[in-house]
Amino acid sequence: AEFLRDDESEEKKLETQRDVLAHRGSLSVRSWYPVGSLLTGLYSGTPLNEVVPPPPGMATRLCFSVEYQHSSEQLVVSLLRLSNLLPRFHSNKTLVELRLLPDDRRPRQAKARATGPDPEFNDRLIFQVSAVCVFQCTLSVCVLSVEKDGKRHAVGRVLLPLDGELSQAGRVLWKDLDPEEETQLGDVQVSLSYSSSLQRLSVVALRARGLHKPSTSAGVCVQVSLQIHTQAVKTKRSCLVRAEQDPSFNYRMTFKLRPQCLDDACLRFELQQPNDSRKGETRSTATKPILGVLVLGPFMYARGLQLQHWMDMINKAQEPVKMWHGLSRPI
Known part of the structure; x- marks a missing residue:
């Protein structure tokens, strides 16, 4: 009889323990909560070395x-x-x-x-x-x-x-x-350097590549304008070179610029194809179709690589900084 009472009390303890665990949603599984096997086919993932494009419309x-x-x-x-x-x-x-x-x-x-x-x-x-x-x-x-x-x-x-x-x-x-804006008008390579002691900004238009349908009947040149705010204070133009998709200029020009104006100034580059002067037109009044535009300057004027190029020029005093830039459409 004593053994029966002990068995009954032990069974009641086990039932109480099961009720408590069920009520609390315990994570203890042990013998009361049988665990099934996972179907691995449902959880197959993409191999780590496989490149999968992101879903359409999802941004970086x-x-x-x-x-x-x-x-x-x-x-x-x-x-x-x-x-x-x-x-x-x-x-x-x-x-x-x-x-x-x-x-x-x-x-x-x-x-x-x-x-x-x-x-x-x-x-x-x-x-x-x-x-x-x-x-x-x-x-x-x-x-x-x-x-x-x-x-x-x-x-x-x-x-x-x-x-x-x-x-x-x-x-x-x-x-x-x-x-950043993607352009299909081609690229231009530019070198910049600045000397604060001489108050001189040196610009070299090196070359261009992938120009969009340049006319072979006229040459190509680079026009560079130094602007302070919205006013062009000085404009210079390279010599004409043969019109092709990858022309080379290697044209150097300098501008006078005080250090206190570095945050207010910018450089505007225009790749142009000056038309031949027609009768009644002077060379200065002939039309100049623009193949593309580039603006380099501080945060007021530029973003991305254009801003970075300007900042690198300031930080690396008197050291030429070369960089490729995409051309944008003229506004």
Whole structure:
């Protein structure tokens, strides 16, 4: 009888334990919750080495966070990863340049740990900025794709006004990249250098490539205008060269520019095909069809590689900086 009572009490304890576990939704499975086998066919994924294009309409996104530390007056940007990078950039190195606009001329750079559609960074970049100025600034994040030969392509950018974003310090942000404008008008290679002591801006129009249907009946030239705000203060034009898809100019020109005007000035390049002067027309009044336009300058005028070229020119004093740029349509 005693053995029967012991068995009954043990069975009641087990039933009570089962009820408690069922009520609490316990993760303890043991002998009371049989576990089935997984159907692996339902969970087959894409091999890691297979490149799959992103769904149509989905933009490349940047994952990062910003935090302002008042004690040290530092803006800390934690750069985490990119997502949904376009397939044509998967095999290239991914580089990110950060600037604190409007006054920061020295960019912070971060290089992705690997290639592929979702490159990771895990970098912390620090800007020293006062608490009075930080809320008036805009964080510019430019994403570049670098080929093996060093040629850079602008993937896109994020512009983040800090006013209102610093209230939730350290919050992870996902922002769509604004894609850089793709052009089909061709490219032009330009070299820039600046000497603050001589107050001289040196420009070399080197060559062009892939020009869109240049007329073979006329030559091609490059016209460069130095503008301050909306006014062209000086305009120079290269010699005519043979009209072809990949013409070479190698034409050097210089402009007088004071250091205090670097943030207000820009260079406007026009690839032109001057028509032959007709009867009653002088050479200066003959029409000049424009094959493409390029503007290099500070944040007031340019973005992407055009802005970067101007900033690199300022940071590398008296050192020529060469870069290819896509031509855009004249406005």
